[in-house]
Amino acid sequence: MDLLIPDIxxxxxxVVVFGLLYFILSKFAWAPITESLKEREDDIQxxxxxxxxxxxxxxxxxxxxxxxxxEARAERDAILRGAxxxxxRVIADSRDKATEEGNxxxxxAREELQTERQAMVAExxxxxxxxxxxxxxxxxxxxxxxxxxxxxxxxxxxAEARLN
Amino acid sequence: MSRFLIRxxxxxxxxxxxxxxxxxxxxxxxHDHGATGEKKKFNVGDMIxxxxxxxxxxxFAHGLTLPLPVILYTQDKGLDVFSSSHFAHEANYNGYVxxxxxxxxxxxxxxxxxxxxxxxxxxTKNVAxxxxxxxxxxxxxxxxxxxxxKNRGKAPKGLQSFLEPVILFVRDEIAKPNIGPxxxxxxxxxxxxxxxxxxxxLLGLLPGGANLTGNIAITMTLAVITFLIVNLSGNKxxxxxxxxxxxxxxALLPIMIPVEIVGVFMKPFSLMVRLFxxxxxxxxxxxxxxxxxxxxxDLGGSGMGWGVSPLxxxxxxxxxxxxxxxxxxxxxxxxxLTSMYIGSAIEDSHEADHGH
Numbered sequence: 001m002d003l004l005i006p007d008i009x010x011x012x013x014x015v016v017v018f019g020l021l022y023f024i025l026s027k028f029a030w031a032p033i034t035e036s037l038k039e040r041e042d043d044i045q046x047x048x049x050x051x052x053x054x055x056x057x058x059x060x061x062x063x064x065x066x067x068x069x070x071e072a073r074a075e076r077d078a079i080l081r082g083a084x085x086x087x088x089r090v091i092a093d094s095r096d097k098a099t100e101e102g103n104x105x106x107x108x109a110r111e112e113l114q115t116e117r118q119a120m121v122a123e124x125x126x127x128x129x130x131x132x133x134x135x136x137x138x139x140x141x142x143x144x145x146x147x148x149x150x151x152x153x154x155x156x157x158x159a160e161a162r163l164n
Numbered sequence: 165m166s167r168f169l170i171r172x173x174x175x176x177x178x179x180x181x182x183x184x185x186x187x188x189x190x191x192x193x194x195h196d197h198g199a200t201g202e203k204k205k206f207n208v209g210d211m212i213x214x215x216x217x218x219x220x221x222x223x224f225a226h227g228l229t230l231p232l233p234v235i236l237y238t239q240d241k242g243l244d245v246f247s248s249s250h251f252a253h254e255a256n257y258n259g260y261v262x263x264x265x266x267x268x269x270x271x272x273x274x275x276x277x278x279x280x281x282x283x284x285x286x287x288t289k290n291v292a293x294x295x296x297x298x299x300x301x302x303x304x305x306x307x308x309x310x311x312x313x314k315n316r317g318k319a320p321k322g323l324q325s326f327l328e329p330v331i332l333f334v335r336d337e338i339a340k341p342n343i344g345p346x347x348x349x350x351x352x353x354x355x356x357x358x359x360x361x362x363x364x365x366l367l368g369l370l371p372g373g374a375n376l377t378g379n380i381a382i383t384m385t386l387a388v389i390t391f392l393i394v395n396l397s398g399n400k401x402x403x404x405x406x407x408x409x410x411x412x413x414x415a416l417l418p419i420m421i422p423v424e425i426v427g428v429f430m431k432p433f434s435l436m437v438r439l440f441x442x443x444x445x446x447x448x449x450x451x452x453x454x455x456x457x458x459x460x461x462d463l464g465g466s467g468m469g470w471g472v473s474p475l476x477x478x479x480x481x482x483x484x485x486x487x488x489x490x491x492x493x494x495x496x497x498x499x500x501l502t503s504m505y506i507g508s509a510i511e512d513s514h515e516a517d518h519g520h
Binding site for chain 1: 213216217218235283284285286287288290291294295298301302305306308309312313316317328331332335348351352353355356360379380381382384385386389444
């Protein structure tokens with residue numbers, strides 16, 4: 001058993017044992033182990049890819065949301081503006097109509113007042129005429145009966161008129 | 165569950181070994197006391213050689229030897245199987261003689277007859293260690309595989325998560341960059357190679373461990389397998405490069421072609437020697453350092469021996485740590501170079517050719 005000369009026995013056993021070891025380990029250890037490692041690496045890669053894809057999708061979704069939000073905001077503003085305009089117009093219209101109606105009522109009232117006054121003046125005139133006619137009638141009646149009394153009457157009438 | 169099984173298996177192995185060892189130890193002690201009376205002078209060279217070389221029987225400590233089966237074949241006598249402990253009791257057993265750790269047929273006068281060829285297929289210390297490491301490798305990686313089955317789609321756990329980075333290291337740092345896209349075909353071999361060398365390097369560092377990866381037969385087998393894989397998977401570029409190097413003047417071809425051919429054999433040869441020399445050297449250094457204690461003991465008495473011990477312990481501790489690094493490094497280098505050789509044999513273009 002020299003240091004530098006290989007022993008035939010050890011060579012034999014080494015070839016046998018190493019050969020068996022190689023075949024058994026290859027088939028039952030290295031194959032499943034490397035396969036599992038590969039599988040896991042693929043899984044990790046897939047997961048990373050998925051995460052990246054999801055991130056991009058999320059960003060897109062967020063951009064879409066932002067756009068939608070902006071659109072909604074713009075629409076809201078438009079609606080509000082429209083509503084305000086409508087309200088303003090309605091108010092202005094109502095005001096105009098009310099002014100017009102008021103003016104019309106006032107005008108009508110003025111006209112009625114005018115008519116009434118004219119009627120009243122006509123009434124007063126008629127009264128005065130009737131009264132004057134009555135007086136004239138009475139004077140005429142007295143005059144017709146007696147001269148003296150006629151005078152007296154005139155005198156009293158004048159007095160009366162003076163008293164009035 | 166698997167951890168429990170491993171622990172159980174490990175415990176039973178240890179128990180089995182220790183009972184065997186204890187029985188033999190008693191045996192040996194009985195035997196030794198009668199035979200040697202005088203104190204032997206310490207020989208550091210013998211001690212080191214005894215430790216780094218193979219042996220029939222696994223000696224854990226002095227007098228504590230696990231006997232192993234001796235399997236011999238001779239043409240005339242056929243197959244013979246017996247325990248190595250027989251040689252501890254008698255020099256000549258069953259017609260065989262053990263001399264300088266080698267078994268010969270006993271001649272007529274009881275001396276070793278070196279003319280008859282004895283094929284020794286014994287389960288020696290190294291073979292036992294080899295089997296042990298193979299069992300350990302199977303146990304460990306079956307448990308790792310079970311981990312992958314159990315934790316499918318989950319984070320790795322326990323032994324699985326401990327060894328996963330190493331497996332990934334072999335795949336991503338050794339196989340992929342050096343072999344290229346066709347690495348998957350060679351990965352099982354590279355993984356087996358890496359973990360076989362690593363486990364045996366580490367087992368060799370244990371006290372009483374065998375110097376398996378520091379044995380030329382082991383490194384030769386590994387190197388020959390690498391050689392076969394490299395040359396059997398070599399494509400036409402590889403062979404063209406070997407026999408018709410591009411850009412070399414025709415006048416230089418008579419020199420270049422032999423150089424290239426020598427290179428083909430030199431690569432696995434360097435693999436064989438590198439691993440063998442690195443691991444053996446590490447063992448020799450640690451053993452020499454420890455041997456210094458006993459040399460001091462012989463030279464200046466037990467006081468001197470005790471005196472140098474603390475320093476030696478610090479040095480050998482340091483060397484052990486270095487060896488731990490070397491255990492990983494050599495497994496890495498062997499695998500790396502193997503994958504580089506495979507890569508150069510199967511690459512399509514000559515782009516990466518400047519490495520020569």
